[in-house]
Structure formats: C-alpha cells, structure tokens
Amino acid sequence: MTSPRTRRPEPDRLAYWQAMDSGRLLLMGAAAMLVTASFAVSGVLIHGHLQPQVDWHAAFAFGGFVAFGELLRLALPGGREAAPIAMVGAMSYALLLNEPNGPLNNPKLPAVLVVAVCAVGMTVGALPHIAAGRPAGLTGMCSRLVAVAGVAFIFRSVVVGFLLKNGMWELELAVMAVLIFFGWLIDTVIGALIRADDVGALFSVALVDEMQLQWPLGLAVGASVIITVFSVQVLGLAVLIAFIGPLLVTQVAFRRYAGIRATYLQTVRSLARVTEVAGYVEAGHSRRVSRLAVSVGRGLGMAETELLALEYAALMHDIGQLSLVDPIPGGATVLVSRADQDRIAELGSDVIRRAGVLDEVAELVRCQAWPARGHDPAPPLGSRIIRAANAFDDMVGSSTDRDRSAAAIDRMRLDPVGYDVEVVDALRDVAGRRVPSRL
Amino acid sequence: MTSGQLGISRTMAGAEREVRVSLAARIYIGVVVVAALAAVWRAPVFGPALATTRLSRPWIALGVLQALFLVCDSARAPLTSRQTKWSPSSSATLAAAVLLGPGAAGLVGAMSLVSVRRRLQAEERLFNGAMHALAGIAAGWTYLAINDSVGLLQSGHFKTILAAFAAAAAVHVLTNHGLLWGIYRLNRANPVLRTEMPESSLALLLASDLGYASLGLVIAALWTHMEWFAAVIVLVPLFVARWAMAQFAGEQRAYTATMNALCQAVETKDYYTRGHGDRVSRGAVMIARQIGMSSARTDAIRFAGMLHDVGKLGVPTQVLQKTGPLTEDEFAAIQLHPMRGLEIVREIGFLYEALNGIMHHHERIDGRGYPMGLAGHEIPEFARVIAVADAFDSMTSTRSYREAKSIDQAIIELRRGAGTQFDPLIVQAFVAALAQVGWERPGPAGAPIDLATVTVQDHDDPTAPLQVVVP
Numbered sequence: 001m002t003s004p005r006t007r008r009p010e011p012d013r014l015a016y017w018q019a020m021d022s023g024r025l026l027l028m029g030a031a032a033m034l035v036t037a038s039f040a041v042s043g044v045l046i047h048g049h050l051q052p053q054v055d056w057h058a059a060f061a062f063g064g065f066v067a068f069g070e071l072l073r074l075a076l077p078g079g080r081e082a083a084p085i086a087m088v089g090a091m092s093y094a095l096l097l098n099e100p101n102g103p104l105n106n107p108k109l110p111a112v113l114v115v116a117v118c119a120v121g122m123t124v125g126a127l128p129h130i131a132a133g134r135p136a137g138l139t140g141m142c143s144r145l146v147a148v149a150g151v152a153f154i155f156r157s158v159v160v161g162f163l164l165k166n167g168m169w170e171l172e173l174a175v176m177a178v179l180i181f182f183g184w185l186i187d188t189v190i191g192a193l194i195r196a197d198d199v200g201a202l203f204s205v206a207l208v209d210e211m212q213l214q215w216p217l218g219l220a221v222g223a224s225v226i227i228t229v230f231s232v233q234v235l236g237l238a239v240l241i242a243f244i245g246p247l248l249v250t251q252v253a254f255r256r257y258a259g260i261r262a263t264y265l266q267t268v269r270s271l272a273r274v275t276e277v278a279g280y281v282e283a284g285h286s287r288r289v290s291r292l293a294v295s296v297g298r299g300l301g302m303a304e305t306e307l308l309a310l311e312y313a314a315l316m317h318d319i320g321q322l323s324l325v326d327p328i329p330g331g332a333t334v335l336v337s338r339a340d341q342d343r344i345a346e347l348g349s350d351v352i353r354r355a356g357v358l359d360e361v362a363e364l365v366r367c368q369a370w371p372a373r374g375h376d377p378a379p380p381l382g383s384r385i386i387r388a389a390n391a392f393d394d395m396v397g398s399s400t401d402r403d404r405s406a407a408a409i410d411r412m413r414l415d416p417v418g419y420d421v422e423v424v425d426a427l428r429d430v431a432g433r434r435v436p437s438r439l
Numbered sequence: 440m441t442s443g444q445l446g447i448s449r450t451m452a453g454a455e456r457e458v459r460v461s462l463a464a465r466i467y468i469g470v471v472v473v474a475a476l477a478a479v480w481r482a483p484v485f486g487p488a489l490a491t492t493r494l495s496r497p498w499i500a501l502g503v504l505q506a507l508f509l510v511c512d513s514a515r516a517p518l519t520s521r522q523t524k525w526s527p528s529s530s531a532t533l534a535a536a537v538l539l540g541p542g543a544a545g546l547v548g549a550m551s552l553v554s555v556r557r558r559l560q561a562e563e564r565l566f567n568g569a570m571h572a573l574a575g576i577a578a579g580w581t582y583l584a585i586n587d588s589v590g591l592l593q594s595g596h597f598k599t600i601l602a603a604f605a606a607a608a609a610v611h612v613l614t615n616h617g618l619l620w621g622i623y624r625l626n627r628a629n630p631v632l633r634t635e636m637p638e639s640s641l642a643l644l645l646a647s648d649l650g651y652a653s654l655g656l657v658i659a660a661l662w663t664h665m666e667w668f669a670a671v672i673v674l675v676p677l678f679v680a681r682w683a684m685a686q687f688a689g690e691q692r693a694y695t696a697t698m699n700a701l702c703q704a705v706e707t708k709d710y711y712t713r714g715h716g717d718r719v720s721r722g723a724v725m726i727a728r729q730i731g732m733s734s735a736r737t738d739a740i741r742f743a744g745m746l747h748d749v750g751k752l753g754v755p756t757q758v759l760q761k762t763g764p765l766t767e768d769e770f771a772a773i774q775l776h777p778m779r780g781l782e783i784v785r786e787i788g789f790l791y792e793a794l795n796g797i798m799h800h801h802e803r804i805d806g807r808g809y810p811m812g813l814a815g816h817e818i819p820e821f822a823r824v825i826a827v828a829d830a831f832d833s834m835t836s837t838r839s840y841r842e843a844k845s846i847d848q849a850i851i852e853l854r855r856g857a858g859t860q861f862d863p864l865i866v867q868a869f870v871a872a873l874a875q876v877g878w879e880r881p882g883p884a885g886a887p888i889d890l891a892t893v894t895v896q897d898h899d900d901p902t903a904p905l906q907v908v909v910p
Contacts, residue, residue, distance in 0.1 A: 169664045169665050216679050217679070220675065223673075223676050223679075224676050226672060227657060227672055227676075230660075230661050230664045231660035231661050233664070234660040234661075234664070235660045236597050239656075239657060242653040242654075242657060243654075243657055245650025245651065245653050246653070246676060246677070246680075247676070248650065249651070249680055250676050250679060253680040253684045254683045256683075257684075257686045257687040264690060264697070266786055266787050267694065267697070267698060267701075268697065270784050270787050271701045271783065273783055274705055274749060274783055277779055277782065277783055278752035278753060279755075316701075319701070319704055322705065351703070352700060354699075354700040354703065355693070355696040355699065355701075356700075357693035358693070358697060
C-alpha cells in the first residue's frame with residue numbers, strides 16, 4: 001500500500017522460493033499439501049461413488065463467491081490484505097447445514113470437497129490480480145485456506161451430525177460462532193507470525209496489533225457467515241446474490257477507511273519534505289530518520305498505534321525549522337545549541353498541535369531534544385528514539401559505510417546522559433539491517 | 440439519503456440554522472400525510488397468510504421490526520460525502536411487507552415519525568413518517584399482488600418469492616425517491632436544499648438502496664429459523680460498516696486538520712501571504728461548486744488550492760525579499776515554484792488532478808504563462824480555476840507595496856484579464872459565486888513579527904507584475 005517495496009538482498013540472484021523466509025515456506029507447504037490431499041480424496045470419493053451425491057450447483061455458487069471475494073481484496077492499514085467476502089463464502093460453505101428436506105441437495109458434504117472448492121475459487125480469483133501485475137497474495141490465500149480447512153474438518157466430521165439430530169437453532173448458532181471464532185483465530189495468528197517475521201517485531205506485540213486491527217472485520221464476517229448459512233436453507237443459493245449488496249457496502253466502508261489512512265501517511269511524508277526543498281535539512285533526512293525510528297521502536301516492542309505516532313513525529317521533527325529565517329548550515333540540528341534545538345522543537349510542536357488531532361505526536365516532537373537522563377520531566381520513549389535517530393542521521397546521512405555508522409553509534413554510547421543506552425543498542429541492531437518501514 | 444429522508448437538517452449539520460419550508464412544500468407535505476393516513480387506515484395490518492406460514496406471534500414480530508427500523512434510521516452514516524448518507528432502514532419495512540403484510544409495513548415505515556435523530560423539524564418528521572409509511576404499504580401490496588400470501592418463506596417457491604420481492608423493493612425505492620424528488624422540486628427556491636440532491640451520485644444511491652432492500656429478504660428468510668434474533672444478527676455487519684464509516688470520517692477530519700496545520704507552517708515563512716492558501720482553496724471550491732464539479736473533484740481542488748504555493752519554499756528567501764527588479768536567474772527561480780510544489784506533493788496518492796492544478800496555476804490563457812507556456816484549453820481545468828482564485832486573493836490582501844483592493848476593484852481586474860490571463864468562463868463563474876456566497880477579505884496585516892520574512896514583490900499579483908532587469 002503505502003510502504004516502499006521491501007528491499008530484499010539482491011533479489012535477482014535468488015530464486016523466488018529462496019527469497020522467502022521459512023515461515024512463509026512452511027505455510028505454503030502446509031497449504032499445498034492440504035490442497036493436494038483434498039483433491040485426491042475428493043477424486044476418490046466421487047469416482048469411487050463413495051460420495052452419494054455432490055451438489056455441483058452449490059459447489060459452483062460458493063466457489064464463484066470465493067473467487068469474487070478474492071478478486072475484491074481489501075487493503076487494510078499497515079500494508080495488510082484481507083478478503084472478507086471470500087472468507088464469508090468459504091466459511092459459509094464449510095458450515096453449510098444440509099437438512100434432509102432443505103433446498104440443498106447435499107446430504108453429506110465432505111470437508112475435503114470444501115477445501116478443494118475454496119482452493120479453486122481462490123486461485124481463480126487471484127488470476128486477474130496476477131494478470132494485472134499485482135502481487136498474487138499467496139500468503140494471505142494460504143492462511144485463509146488453512147483457517148477454512150480447520151473449521152471444515154472439525155465441523156463436517158465431528159459436529160454436523162450431532163447438530164442435525166438436535167435441531168435447535170440456538171445450539172447451531174452457538175457452535176457456529178465458536179467455530180468461526182476459531183477460524184478467525186487461526187487466520188490472525190498466522191498473519192501475526194508472518195508479520196512479526198517480516199518487520200522484525202515481537203510476536204506477542206504483533207499478535208495484539210493484528211487482533212486489534214482485525215476484530216471489527218472478523219465480527220462482520222462472522223455474522224455474515226451465520227446469516228448466509230441459515231438463510232441459504234430457506235431461500236437456496238439465490239441468497240448469495242441477495243446478500244452480496246450489503247457485503248459490498250461493508251467492504252466499501254473499510255476500503256475508504258484504509259484509503260484515507262494511506263493518504264494521510266503519504267501526505268505527511270510528502271509535506272515533511274518541505275524542510276528539504278527549502279534547504280533547511282539534507283535531502284531524504286526526515287524519511288531516513290522516520291524509518292530508523294520506526295525500526296528502533298519496533299525492536300523495543302512498541303505497538304502499532306505508538307509506532308504510527310512515532311513515524312509522524314519523526315517525519316515532522318524538523319518542521320519547526322520553517323520558522324527560522326536562515327537555515328542551519330546543513331540542517332544538522334545536532335550541531336546547534338541546546339537552547340536552539342529546544343526552540344525548534346517547541347515551534348514544530350506548536351505547528352502540529354494546531355492540527356488539534358495529533359497531540360501525542362506534538363508531544364513527541366516537543367521533547368525530542370531533551371537528554372535521555374537528568375531532564376525533568378523525563379522525555380517519552382518516542383522522543384528518545386527520535387533524538388538518537390536524528391543524531392545518527394546527522395552524522396551518517398545517506399551513507400551506508402559501516403565504519404561511519406559504527407563510529408556514530410560509538411559516539412552516542414559515550415554519552416549515556418544524552419542518549420538512552422537501550423535505544424542506542426536497538427539502533428545499532430537496526431542500523432546494520434536498515435529494515436524499511438511497513439507502516 | 441438512502442431510504443431517503445427529507446434532508447433539511449442534514450446539510451445544516453454544520454450551521455444550525457432553521458430552514459424555512461416553502462408554502463407549496465407545506466401543502467405537498469400535507470397531501471402526503473393525508474394519503475399515508477388513508478392508506479394505513481385501509482390496509483389490513485396483517486395480510487392473508489397460509490396456515491403453514493403464519494407467524495406465531497405477529498404483534499411481537501411487528502414490534503421487533505419497528506425497533507429494527509428505528510435503530511437503522513438513527514444509525515445513519517455518510518456513504519460518499521457529507522451530502523449522501525445511507526440508512527438500511529428500508530430492509531425492516533420490506534421484511535415486514537414479506538412476513539406480515541402491507542399494513543404492518545406501513546406501520547414500520549411510520550416509525551420515522553419518532554426517529555431519535557436530533558435537530559429534526561416537525562415538518563421533516565411528518566413527511567418522513569408519511570413517506571416511509573406510503574412506501575411500505577405500496578411495497579406490501581406489490582408483494583401480495585404477485586405472491587398472494589405473506590408469512591414465513593416456504594422452500595420450493597423461490598422463483599415467485601424472488602419476483603414478488605424484487606417488484607416490492609423496486610416499488611419501495613421508486614415511491615421513496617419519487618416523493619423526495621417532489622419536495623426538492625417544491626423547495627428549490629431554497630439555496631440550501633438545492634445542493635441536496637447530488638445528481639452525480641444518484642446511481643450510487645439507487646444501487647445502495649436496492650442492496651439494502653435485499654437485506655429485507657434475508658431477514659425474512661432468517662425468521663423461519665431464529666425469529667426475532669434475525670433482526671439482531673443482521674445488525675452486526677451493518678454496525679461494523681457504520682463503525683468503519685465513522686472511522687473514515689474521523690480520519691478524514693484529522694487529515695484535513697493536519698493538512699491545514701502543515702500549510703500554515705509553510706506560510707509562516709512569509710508574513711504577508713499567511714492564510715493565502717486557505718483563502719485560495721475556499722475560492723477554488725466556490726468556483727468548483729458553481730461550475731458543477733463532482734464532490735470528489737471539489738475535494739481534490741480544495742487541497743490543490745491549499746497547496747498551490749507550497750513550492751515557494753524552494754525559492755531562496757533573498758529572492759522573495761528583494762526590493763528592486765529581479766535578475767533573469769532570480770525570475771527563473773520564482774518561475775520554478777510550481778514545479779517545486781509538484782515535487783513535494785507528487786507522492787500524495789489521491790491528488791492526481793490536483794497535481795496538474797498546482798503545476799500549471801501560473802499558465803495564462805494566451806500562452807505566456809509559466810512553467811510550460813500552455814494556452815487555452817491545454818491548461819488543465821484545475822489550474823484555470825486556481826489561477827483566478829489565486830490572483831483574486833492576492834489583489835484583495837494587503838501587500839508591503841500597496842493597500843488591499845476592494846472586491847469590486849479586484850473583479851474589474853479579473854474581467855480585464857479574462858481571455859488573456861484567465862479563462863473567461865471561470866471568471867464569470869467566480870463573479871457569480873461571489874455574488875451568492877460573498878468573500879471574507881483578510882484583516883489588515885499588523886506589524887510583521889521577528890520570525891517572518893516579508894515578501895516585497897508578489898508573484899501572484901496581476902496588477903503589479905514582477906520587474907525583471909533587461910540586460
């Protein structure tokens with residue numbers, strides 16, 4: 001979405017699978033095995049006439065629904081991707097209740113068939129993305145498929161017979177809700193694992209972030225699955241068409257939300273560059289400081305909302321210089337007096353506070369020049385990070401020379417009052433890697 | 440707007456003024472209310488149902504659907520812009536038409552009378568209630584005409600049920616929008632209400648209306664299994680969508696506020712042009728509305744106007760402060776500012792058209808502008824709009840070398856430049872918009888404070904072109 005494309009080391013020389021980390025490989029391997037096994041078993045069941053009837057209408061309808069949903073993927077904040085409509089289709093198919101006199105001619109739908117149909121649907125839905133040159137989104141698809149398979153195997157092999165004998169809708173609803181939650185949990189945990197691996201965050205932090213971000217959509221998907229499963233029994237497959245309208249509106253709402261978040265970030269990134277164009281700071285300074293600060297913050301276990309504030313603050317940390325008549329030579333605030341640094345920080349903080357919505361960011365900018373120790377009140381962690389990242393970039397700049405960055409780190413380590421030791425250590429770790437921001 | 444409401448209070452959300460309803464509109468509302476009363480009186484509350492499909496507790500079902508209508512009606516959210524709002528309340532009316540009958544559908548629609556939304560005038564409540572009751576009853580009769588019984592949906596009759604429901608939904612949407620259209624026509628003299636019917640998004644409105652109408656069928660289908668709980672579970676995805684919309688609106692407000700703050704920061708560098716971006720933005724929006732730009736483009740031009748001079752930061756301070764004639768190099772530096780601005784905002788994803796506006800806002804219709812020397816309609820529309828608002832604000836604000844001109848004087852200057860510097864149609868539109876909306880000139884500038892620099896020449900001022908030394 002808004003993120004610069006991840007820079008992988010020398011991508012040309014690595015095969016596609018070599019460029020992937022082990023977590024992704026494991027997930028894709030599992031999904032591939034699942035799909036192969038499902039196809040094989042479905043084939044045996046159908047050709048060996050062990051499966052009395054297959055309702056091909058339902059298979060096509062739900063497969064088409066999944067493909068449609070996969071086509072309309074949704075970009076969520078943080079460069080994530082979701083396919084809520086595909087998830088509704090796949091989960092509904094997994095949880096389909098086939099009452100003896102119901103409209104669905106599908107007495108016993110095996111879980112393997114659910115997995116096979118969903119896999120085909122997802123693949124078909126992904127093809128236009130590939131044709132248009134967008135990423136195939138294989139990781140997300142595999143994660144969704146594993147979640148659906150988990151739910152389908154439990155429901156179709158263990159629970160469904162019992163439910164049909166019992167016939168109470170309250171019980172059916174409760175069981176489905178639990179299973180849908182389970183499926184959501186699988187998808188979310190996989191997403192957090194992959195993300196923690198991608199951006200170098202702690203898994204526990206990534207999981208909480210992921211859950212916080214995914215629960216509203218998960219709730220909508222869950223309720224939609226229950227609605228679909230029950231209404232299909234009365235109205236047949238026509239419900240899938242009737243229900244697509246409301247689902248689309250929900251999707252549009254989320255798309256707009258994610259869109260404005262992305263635009264917001266892009267705008268702050270762009271406008272933060274006015275200090276560069278005006279010659280106050282070196283080109284690329286604010287962007288480099290923000291990347292560095294976010295990586296350090298992530299390494300120190302900050303949550304995503306805090307990281308967003310940190311990124312904004314780091315991008316705009318020099319905005320106060322606009323109020324100076326004459327640019328500081330080279331823009332290196334590390335070279336001017338403490339009083340001037342504080343004045344620039346205050347001026348910048350005032351600018352941001354005027355927006356009325358970014359007070360947290362303004363506070364981080366205000367405290368950015370305070371020494372880590374001995375200042376009363378103590379500066380917040382974000383400000384300490386910005387201070388260190390700013391000093392590092394003032395000394396190293398866009399250079400990738402390892403000796404130079406090591407010297408800069410050493411210099412900061414010699415000043416434990418000015419720079420937080422923990423922050424400098426984390427900075428040393430990320431300065432080697434220079435992980436780009438994924439926010 | 441969907442499952443439409445009389446929108447008097449909606450556009451008024453910002454300014455809490457009372458809106459007068461014209462006499463013709465009052466008579467119209469009276470007629471609609473009488474018709475609704477008559478229709479509710481004549482229609483049986485519960486339609487004919489088969490023994491197998493009759494609801495066990497119809498009065499409770501009616502109450503639940505009325506509650507659903509109220510909740511949906513109160514929880515409306517913006518769909519596309521401030522003007523267009525959806526509420527899925529029509530699904531409750533249509534579910535009542537399917538499950539209970541025309542009279543019940545009318546009673547569900549009539550709940551609009553007691554909507555818990557604030558700032559509704561009595562006329563609005565009456566009209567909304569009557570309109571929704573009429574739409575519900577019409578939909579109910581339509582459904583009965585095709586399906587000939589109401590009640591729980593039976594498997595095996597999908598085709599008839601689907602056809603009957605589709606017809607009922609269409610009638611509902613048509614009645615709703617038809618009655619609304621009437622009130623807009625009759626209240627047209629009122630400028631506030633005139634902007635209310637955004638033609639460009641009518642298709643979107645109808646689509647989302649029909650989309651939500653189909654939810655009524657889903658509720659009716661779910662009723663077979665879970666009775667009243669159908670109404671509850673349907674609300675979950677609706678409220679999540681609404682939550683996302685609210686988040687969106689919040690982010691958008693935050694975004695605008697941040698943008699304003701950053702633009703102000705940029706302007707602090709130059710004392711006399713403070714607030715210039717903001718005023719140009721307002722002027723550009725006035726023109727955009729006058730020439731009927733879509734709301735999306737109006738939003739884009741608002742930001743383009745705000746940011747049009749951001750590239751001035753790239754112009755060295757000495758050049759901006761210079762008193763005498765400029766050397767050619769210095770003039771070139773000033774001429775470069777639209778490109779500098781472009782460089783800064785290029786990466787902002789949504790501003791496609793706005794980029795053109797920023798880059799070309801100093802082009803002239805006769806082709807003698809900069810940076811590209813485009814002429815006539817080669818100049819993008821955004822740039823032509825911003826150029827007019829830009830020059831107007833420059834002329835009507837105080838500069839170090841002259842006092843501010845009056846609005847009439849500035850209009851005369853704009854008219855003089857029409858056809859050579861400005862697009863005559865845009866000038867005409869701006870003058871018309873000025874007559875309607877008015878213009879607030881910036882207050883007289885006090886003494887500059889220490890931090891700010893003072894521009895001695897204004898590159899935007901058409902009456903005092905920059906002086907360049909001829910070697």
